[in-house]
Amino acid sequence: MKQWLLCSSVWLLSFPLYAAEKQEGARTLSESPLSAMSLLQTVMGLVLVLGCIVLVAWLLKRTTSFHTAANGKMKVIAGLPLGTRERAVLVQIGDEQLLLGVTPQQVSLLHKLDKPLPADSGERPDFAGKLRQIMQQRGER
Numbered sequence: 001m002k003q004w005l006l007c008s009s010v011w012l013l014s015f016p017l018y019a020a021e022k023q024e025g026a027r028t029l030s031e032s033p034l035s036a037m038s039l040l041q042t043v044m045g046l047v048l049v050l051g052c053i054v055l056v057a058w059l060l061k062r063t064t065s066f067h068t069a070a071n072g073k074m075k076v077i078a079g080l081p082l083g084t085r086e087r088a089v090l091v092q093i094g095d096e097q098l099l100l101g102v103t104p105q106q107v108s109l110l111h112k113l114d115k116p117l118p119a120d121s122g123e124r125p126d127f128a129g130k131l132r133q134i135m136q137q138r139g140e141r
Contacts, residue, residue, distance in 0.1 A: 077117070
């Protein structure tokens with residue numbers, strides 16, 4: 001009895017799939033799967049997905065909120081490239097500042113600062129003022 005019930009339920013559940021397969025087969029015969037519109041639609045969808053992936057990766061790299069650790073008690077103050085893959089990085093941990101040498105193989109402590117460097121106020125150089133100054137210098141020549 002259980003086998004009969006199992007077989008009939010599997011047959012009943014597979015019937016909609018069989019009917020959908022029949023309809024899909026009839027539909028694909030009438031239109032070519034390699035039409036220009038379907039190819040364009042596929043390429044545009046791929047470009048959209050790849051663009052979204054690149055955008056999210058760029059946003060994650062640019063935001064510093066993902067780089068903070070220990071509830072903001074540890075942060076990178078400054079970094080200076082020394083070679084193609086080597087950097088000197090100034091890290092603040094609480095009230096201490098450490099100068100680290102970073103390579104692809106290791107991170108090493110270069111110096112522990114006795115007196116922390118003053119924190120940057122976050123102000124950026126006045127780009128418009130600098131550009132105006134350069135333009136005026138070129139105009140005088």
